[in-house]
Amino acid sequence: MMIEHTAAPREQSRGNDSKESVDWQVIAACQLGDRDAMHTLFETYKDRVYSIAMYSLGGTETMAADITQQVFVKLMTRINQFRGQSEFTTWLYRLVVNTCLDEQRKTRRFVPLADVSIPAISSQSPRAEYIRKELSLRVQAAVSQLKPKLRWPILLRYVEDLSYEEIANVLGCSKGTVASRLNRGHKALARKLHHLRDQV
């Protein structure tokens, strides 16, 4: 008898040669001031950046939009500094993490679980869809309550689909530390949301 892994198949979006070369071409064009290339780069990563900002700051759409804007303005104005010593996404997510942490320090933002606004879900939604959405919102609220050093590995793993090594590169720590923080983060989520275990 084997204990099943729970690893879901990961999309092979990284390591796809044609996507890598598109990214480099786009980056090179951005470095030359090509606004269309900058827009392409924005369109490629905007949802990921916005999602990270939303989850890390407790679900405030205005703040998430503001963070996303800050990240891309910084990205575009500093893109000439990117020399390719690391993966572009490592550089990007490091920027996202640091921008979110800066914002949190400035606002000293804590969001109690009960105060995370849960937008009204249409009564026209099928029941299963409604339940799925509400569960997602509960998980989002619980994640935003985690300590930052436990929250970031969770977000980078599940929102950005990064490997342990990539997460370690973004956060500037070892793979072992990433594993340890994910362990603690997973357990914290399990304890916070234990009463919803029948929904997953």
Added chain:
Amino acid sequence: MFSKHVTKFSSAYCHDQLPPLVNKKVAAHLLACPSCHADFDEVKLGVKFARQLQLVSAPDVIWPEIAAQLQQGARRTNLTSFAKPLAIAASLLLLVGGALWLLRNTREPALISWHVARLNGTPRIGSVGFNGEAKLGVGQWLETDATSRAQVDVAAIGHVEVEPNSRVRLIESKPTEHRLELQRGRLSARISAPPKLFFVNTPSGVAEDLGCAYTLEVDDDGNSVLHVTAGWVSLQLTDRESKVPAGAACATRRGISVGTPYFEDATSSFRAALTRFDFDGTESKKPAISVVLREARPRDEITLWYLLSRVNESERGRVYDCMARLLPPPAGVTREGVIKLDQNMLEQWRQLIEGSHVPSFGESVRDVLGRARSGVARRIR
């Protein structure tokens, strides 16, 4: 390496991030070690929850602002300057809010609570009165006196107004079930959600929302009356269920059963006789049925439809004859079949009644004529 436990590998094992040989050894250890296995199960549950995180679409308004900033250099955008005063205000508020947050979040698991607003007087949660807004946590009682009223937000799906002299408790709030208990008093609910997500327990039955607005009253003896103003509500107790449409009401009696739904504009004789049929002794049922059948209007077909399954077989023919006079059954529905409670025939006739007098409640007659609803029964005190 594995003479010690393997808990530190739990997440990496879940994510298939371990080298093959280590992976194999962890798997073998988990099979043999209950404590590591329990730790792994907890991590695995956390992984399942974390997998619910989804990408959120960024609004379209962001790029034009970025483009404008890039155009003009390092000037901050309207979005940022709009957020800045908000951030400053948030900082000031968080001097107070931060302490409350720490207090609220020192215990596990995370508390679920509903927002409550005072409408009149000084409602109480537990023994604490409040004048503005408060939170009603799972297990807590909300009480109103003769002069107070409150409004409770039911998660994100609607709200409940708690009338004077009422006692209400939050029992459960999760994606598949939001449940209150009304011990006594009166509440009015307006719910906008898919059906079967909001429930109210009373001492004599459970009201299950099917997409609706309604008022529910419980007296000091634990008996209740449901009045539906929009949509449908199901009232349940053990193996009996009554689905109540808009404009209709239904009573329950503690220790007896759920009554039969009736439209509130039925004659007073009709309603009084129906009450005697539902809740008085066996000897009262036959004369009560006679009054009901005599007073019934075409609009009362829904009541008669329920009575088909609630009268003795010897009386069923009389109910059928009355129904057939008021609204002839559809083709294929026979007197003999209805008397035998043929479910397909009953279902066909129900649909005809719906089309004539009431909005659809869209479920099979099998659900209404009901087997024991064990889940509901467990919830009843």
